[in-house]
Amino acid sequence: MPKSYAQLMKQIDVLRHQAESVKRKEVEGVIKRIKEAISVYGLTAVDLGLSGSATGVKRSMALKRKGRAASKSGKPASVPGKPKYRDEAGHAWSGKGPRPGWFRAALESGKSLEDLAV
Numbered sequence: 001m002p003k004s005y006a007q008l009m010k011q012i013d014v015l016r017h018q019a020e021s022v023k024r025k026e027v028e029g030v031i032k033r034i035k036e037a038i039s040v041y042g043l044t045a046v047d048l049g050l051s052g053s054a055t056g057v058k059r060s061m062a063l064k065r066k067g068r069a070a071s072k073s074g075k076p077a078s079v080p081g082k083p084k085y086r087d088e089a090g091h092a093w094s095g096k097g098p099r100p101g102w103f104r105a106a107l108e109s110g111k112s113l114e115d116l117a118v
Contacts, residue, residue, distance in 0.1 A: 041091060042100030085116040092118075 003011070037043065083092035091102040099107075106116055 040101045042093070042098065047092070083118050085113070086118050087111075087116060 038048075081094040081096060084095040085103060086092045087102060087106055089102070091100065093100050093103050103116065107113075
């Protein structure tokens, strides 16, 4: 027997709630994996292509990463420089701050600083 319009709408509502619940769980996993990758590779907001004003994402990421206050101009006290080192996979590092995992791994595999220099 065919379902009524009201029954179908109720079924749609139930499925919508189920879908939202599954989506929330999947998003939690995705965010966890992204945070792990950011930590392992030392990625910055600039590396990820995120943009924002001096009071937006870049500033908050720079402040968290460096633990420094913004300058009087409103820009972060430390702005990442141009990449000095890059690998075949496209990972880049300015040479400032701790060496990212990909850079350490490349050196351990026998690459030299000159091999990775831009």
